[in-house]
Amino acid sequence: KNEVEQSPQNLTAQEGEFITINCSYSVGISALHWLQQHPGGGIVSLFMLSSGKKKHGRLIATINIQEKHSSLHITASHPRDSAVYICAVRSPGGADGLTFGKGTHLIIQP
Amino acid sequence: EAGVTQSPTHLIKTRGQQVTLRCSPISGHTSVYWYQQALGLGLQFLLWYDEGEERNRGNFPPRFSGRQFPNYSSELNVNALELEDSALYLCASSWGAGNQPQHFGDGTRLSIL
Numbered sequence: 001k002n003e004v005e006q007s008p009q010n011l012t013a014q015e016g017e018f019i020t021i022n023c024s025y026s027v028g029i030s031a032l033h034w035l036q037q038h039p040g041g042g043i044v045s046l047f048m049l050s051s052g053k054k055k056h057g058r059l060i061a062t063i064n065i066q067e068k069h070s071s072l073h074i075t076a077s078h079p080r081d082s083a084v085y086i087c088a089v090r091s092p093g094g095a096d097g098l099t100f101g102k103g104t105h106l107i108i109q110p
Numbered sequence: 111e112a113g114v115t116q117s118p119t120h121l122i123k124t125r126g127q128q129v130t131l132r133c134s135p136i137s138g139h140t141s142v143y144w145y146q147q148a149l150g151l152g153l154q155f156l157l158w159y160d161e162g163e164e165r166n167r168g169n170f171p172p173r174f175s176g177r178q179f180p181n182y183s184s185e186l187n188v189n190a191l192e193l194e195d196s197a198l199y200l201c202a203s204s205w206g207a208g209n210q211p212q213h214f215g216d217g218t219r220l221s222i223l
Contacts, residue, residue, distance in 0.1 A: 030209050031209040033211070033212065035214075040216075041147070041198050041200070041216060041217045041219070042214070042216045042217070043200060043202075043214035043217075044214070045211050045212060045213060045214065048209070048210070048211045048212075050209070086153065088153070090209060094207070094208055094209045095165070095166060096155065096158065096166045096168075097143050097145065097155030097156070097157075097158050097166065097168060098143075098145075098153075098155060098212070099155065100152055100153040100154070101152070102152045103152065
């Protein structure tokens, strides 16, 4: 069973700061997902990656398969980025659902 | 394009009752996943359906069951409700059974009294 660890658990930053959220996992995977959950519960899928780096707007996700580690970066953070960010992985072969980290609660203050 | 829709949005039940939650995937998506988010426990994988078949299930007792219909919509059934079943139940869909982005619904919040 894969163990997914995220850090930090909580992060408060000022508007405009560069944000980094880390995710590590214990066993090889076929894909890693970064998700965003706003108060009320709705979840948005930000990225799915299995190697390298992806960028979408101010968000950047990287993964190092050898080190079993991924990072989510937010550039020029804004209060609307305040949310819980969740890392999730899928086992090799993808024969099951996702295994989730406990999430990082991010607050961006104006 | 309509997203993943779940119904109902909120539900209150008592211990021992049975409940059915519903999910309509994005048009064209054949895979439906069910997840439970209980307070303090984080998200956990419940069930996965693809092309009408149950492909895998997480570490949950048999009183959690479901099915997928020919139109790819899905139901999650929970029998003999217990207090710890209080949670947000999320459905996600994806295009096919391989590694694809999963699109989530807004969830059904189930409270057990």
